[in-house]
Amino acid sequence: MGIDFQPDKPIxxxxxxxxxxxxxxxxxxxGDKLPSVREYAVETGVNANTIQRVYRKMEQxxxxxxxxxxxxxxxxxTGKLHELREKMKETYIHSFVQDMSDLGFTLEEMSEGLAHYQEGEQDD
Incomplete structure (x- = not known):
C-alpha cells in the first residue's frame, strides 16, 4: 500500500x-499495541529499519x-500523552502563524479568518 510522503521532511x-x-x-x-516493525513497514511501504527508528524515537x-x-x-x-498533545498543538499553531505572517497577514486577520472558517464549518 504505502503512504505519499512529503519530500521536505524525513520519512x-x-x-x-x-x-x-x-x-x-x-x-x-x-496501552495499545503498535503494529510489529514488519507489519508497519509493509503497511507504510517503508524499510523495516526506518520503522525501528520510528519506534526507538517514540520511546525516547x-x-x-x-x-x-x-x-x-x-x-x-496519560501525562506524557497530554504533553504530546499540547506540544503538537503549539507546533501546528506556530507553523500556521509563521506561514500566514510570511504571506503578510496580521494576527487580527488570522483570528478573523479562523472565526469565519469556524462559522462556515458549523453551517455544514
Whole structure:
C-alpha cells in the first residue's frame, strides 16, 4: 500500500507525526499495541529499519514503550500523552502563524479568518 510522503521532511519524522496524531485523536489508546516493525513497514511501504527508528524515537519521547518479547505499546502515562498533545498543538499553531505572517497577514486577520472558517464549518 504505502503512504505519499512529503519530500521536505524525513520519512521517519512523518511516521512519528502520523502515529502521534493517531494517538492524540484516540485512534490508538494508552496501552495499545503498535503494529510489529514488519507489519508497519509493509503497511507504510517503508524499510523495516526506518520503522525501528520510528519506534526507538517514540520511546525516547516517552510516548511508546517496548516490552521484551511482546512488542511496542503506546505509553499508559496519560501525562506524557497530554504533553504530546499540547506540544503538537503549539507546533501546528506556530507553523500556521509563521506561514500566514510570511504571506503578510496580521494576527487580527488570522483570528478573523479562523472565526469565519469556524462559522462556515458549523453551517455544514
Amino acid at each position: 521517519y519524522q512523518q511516521l512519528i507525526d502520523r502515529l502521534a496524531g493517531e494517538i492524540i485523536r484516540g485512534l490508538r489508546k494508552p 519521547m516517552n510516548i511508546a514503550e517496548s516490552r521484551r518479547g511482546q512488542g511496542t505499546f503506546v505509553t499508559e502515562d
